[in-house]
Amino acid sequence: MDISLIISGGILLGCAIGLSWFAGSDAPYVPTKIDNIRRILKLGGVKKGKKFYELGSGDGRVVIQAAKLKADSVGIEQSWIRVFYSRYTAAKNKINNAKFAHGNIFAKNYDNADVVYIYLLTQAVKRLEIKLKKELKKGAIAITQTYHFQYWKPFKKIDNFWLYRR
Numbered sequence: 001m002d003i004s005l006i007i008s009g010g011i012l013l014g015c016a017i018g019l020s021w022f023a024g025s026d027a028p029y030v031p032t033k034i035d036n037i038r039r040i041l042k043l044g045g046v047k048k049g050k051k052f053y054e055l056g057s058g059d060g061r062v063v064i065q066a067a068k069l070k071a072d073s074v075g076i077e078q079s080w081i082r083v084f085y086s087r088y089t090a091a092k093n094k095i096n097n098a099k100f101a102h103g104n105i106f107a108k109n110y111d112n113a114d115v116v117y118i119y120l121l122t123q124a125v126k127r128l129e130i131k132l133k134k135e136l137k138k139g140a141i142a143i144t145q146t147y148h149f150q151y152w153k154p155f156k157k158i159d160n161f162w163l164y165r166r
């Protein structure tokens with residue numbers, strides 16, 4: 001094979017990976033610190049029989065914790081490289097109840113969610129406040145991190161996590 005073809009292919013692949021790394025129209029990739037996330041998820045009622053969504057799931061760490069609490073867990077993420085990595089981590093740890101979808105969180109409806117977790121920037125959180133107020137069923141829980149809903153009153157605030165009940 002021609003060496004210039006191999007180099008061009010390598011450059012293209014590098015660009016695709018780089019672009020995917022910086023994907024995320026509503027927040028850059030900053031992972032949640034995992035220390036107390038289990039406690040927060042439990043407070044949000046994440047357990048067997050519940051449907052959990054993470055909107056912008058990064059490397060999949062929160063979805064995997066929710067899956068370990070036995071919830072049917074789904075992460076939606078715009079960066080395919082992070083989706084790929086999340087799927088790999090779940091498979092490596094033999095976690096079957098964590099699924100990862102590549103796509104835009106605003107293209108999906110969350111009416112079957114019991115718990116949603118959000119760590120995104122202010123503009124996206126504002127849009128989600130309106131969207132989730134319309135779509136979530138009664139009793140569903142939303143958890144925000146660092147950037148919070150403007151009008152929806154939380155029933156609990158712990159560290160930089162706020163929990164809301166629909």
Ligand SMILES: C[S@@+](CC[C@H](N)C(=O)[O-])C[C@H]1O[C@@H](n2cnc3c(N)ncnc32)[C@H](O)[C@@H]1O
Pocket residue numbers: 023024025026027028029030031032054055056057058059061062076077078079082103104105106118119120
């Ligand atoms: C601040 S990071 C949080 C990652 C993860 N939720 C966590 O807490 O560890 C935001 C993530 O959301 C993703 N993201 C941003 N806008 C998005 C959108 N509109 N649809 C899907 N994913 C998005 C980014 O690619 C990034 O991985």
